Amino acid sequence: MKRLLILVTLLAFSTASHAATPADAQAALANAVKVETQAAGLGNRWVPTEAALKAARDAIAKQNWDEALAQAKTADALAQRAVAQSQEQETLWRDAVIR
Amino acid sequence: MSLRSILLAVAALGLIGAGPVPQSGVAAAAADQKAFQAYFHDHFPKLPTAEFGNGPYAVNAEMRKQWEDIMQFPPYDFALDEGKTAFETKFANGKSYADCFADGGIGVRQTYPQFDAKTGEIVTLDLAINRCREANGEKPLAYQTGMMASLTAYMAETSRDKPFDITIPDDPRAIAAYEAGKKYFYTRRGQLNFSCASCHVVAAGQRMRGDILAPAMGILAAFPIYRSDWGSMGTIDRRFTSCSSQMRSEPLKPQDVAYRNLEYFLSYMSNGVPITGPGTRP
Numbered sequence: 001m002k003r004l005l006i007l008v009t010l011l012a013f014s015t016a017s018h019a020a021t022p023a024d025a026q027a028a029l030a031n032a033v034k035v036e037t038q039a040a041g042l043g044n045r046w047v048p049t050e051a052a053l054k055a056a057r058d059a060i061a062k063q064n065w066d067e068a069l070a071q072a073k074t075a076d077a078l079a080q081r082a083v084a085q086s087q088e089q090e091t092l093w094r095d096a097v098i099r
Numbered sequence: 100m101s102l103r104s105i106l107l108a109v110a111a112l113g114l115i116g117a118g119p120v121p122q123s124g125v126a127a128a129a130a131d132q133k134a135f136q137a138y139f140h141d142h143f144p145k146l147p148t149a150e151f152g153n154g155p156y157a158v159n160a161e162m163r164k165q166w167e168d169i170m171q172f173p174p175y176d177f178a179l180d181e182g183k184t185a186f187e188t189k190f191a192n193g194k195s196y197a198d199c200f201a202d203g204g205i206g207v208r209q210t211y212p213q214f215d216a217k218t219g220e221i222v223t224l225d226l227a228i229n230r231c232r233e234a235n236g237e238k239p240l241a242y243q244t245g246m247m248a249s250l251t252a253y254m255a256e257t258s259r260d261k262p263f264d265i266t267i268p269d270d271p272r273a274i275a276a277y278e279a280g281k282k283y284f285y286t287r288r289g290q291l292n293f294s295c296a297s298c299h300v301v302a303a304g305q306r307m308r309g310d311i312l313a314p315a316m317g318i319l320a321a322f323p324i325y326r327s328d329w330g331s332m333g334t335i336d337r338r339f340t341s342c343s344s345q346m347r348s349e350p351l352k353p354q355d356v357a358y359r360n361l362e363y364f365l366s367y368m369s370n371g372v373p374i375t376g377p378g379t380r381p
Contacts, residue, residue, distance in 0.1 A: 043288075043351075043357065044288045044289070044348065045348070045349035046289055046290045046347055046348060046349065047289070047290065047344065047347045047348065047349055048290055048347060050349055078290070085287065085288065085292065086288070089286045089287050089288070092287075093282055093285040093286040093287070093294070094285070096285040096294065096296050096300075097131070097281070097285055098131075098134050098135050098138045098300065099134050
């Protein structure tokens with residue numbers, strides 16, 4: 001039983017997320033903005049990406065680094081999906097044309 | 100010569116005569132239009148061409164009944180009056196809208212959008228109105244609602260029953276604009292992974308939540324519209340931007356080149372469908 005408690009405690013400590021730092025949040029936001037800029041270049045900015053970017057910036061302004069990091073990562077993931085969608089559609093759209 | 104030889108020779112001549120299917124250009128656009136309209140006539144076999152300008156009311160009997168009741172007092176009448184007055188009012192320099200358009204701007208809606216050979220771009224009616232204003236020292240109007248909707252309502256009303264008559268000149272820039280509009284129409288975008296065609300081709304006539312999806316053929320014939328959902332008049336720009344938002348895609352700016360090209364493509368696909376605007380929609 002004692003061994004089990006020690007193991008659980010160790011696991012809990014090892015998996016606990018560290019609090020985000022300002023540098024983490026700023027870097028994540030910069031990454032997200034970079035991908036979203038690529039999506040914009042493809043004419044495919046998504047509404048929820050823009051919302052997540054705004055939420056990340058707002059969180060940074062409030063020095064809520066954990067929230068900023070989470071929102072920036074969400075924006076990054078959404079923007080990457082938008083870029084992939086545009087790249088796929090570059091050829092796939094032709095399959096939908098009425099012939 | 101055997102019958103078999105004759106048949107082979109005829110078949111060969113037929114193939115030579117048919118030639119390759121054009122990939123782009125004016126002939127390809129005409130072939131697109133033919134296939135596009137055939138698709139909608141196949142899907143709505145009882146619907147005459149003229150009815151496609153009535154959108155959801157052409158394909159749903161319940162909605163049509165409600166529309167007929169609404170049309171006893173059309174909600175766009177105020178805009179129509181305002182637009183007529185504005186159209187007939189002279190600018191500060193003494194000129195008017197009539198000086199900027201063919202036939203004094205009366206009965207010309209069905210010819211827009213047009214390809215402008217001087218600038219190499221597509222000019223919508225709304226853009227032409229603002230260019231007219233600016234050329235005469237007036238400030239441009241906002242594109243989505245208000246006076247722009249009123250002016251285009253009046254101009255559309257003077258074109259009622261005139262069929263869309265959009266031309267694509269044999270100019271690489273016009274063809275590129277048409278192709279760009281076509282690509283925009285069929286390309287999926289936004290978080291919901293929808294294209295314009297997802298709703299207005301594949302699901303045309305079907306219900307999406309409370310709405311009946313209008314067929315793409317003739318879909319712009321009724322614009323500008325009084326939309327109950329908006330509680331006011333709206334232009335084609337307003338509809339394009341709200342469609343984009345509904346797909347969870349960030350809308351482009353009104354009169355963005357992509358939206359103008361899309362309007363060019365859709366209007367050309369609708370050649371032959373009479374103008375019904377201004378219109379009403381739920």
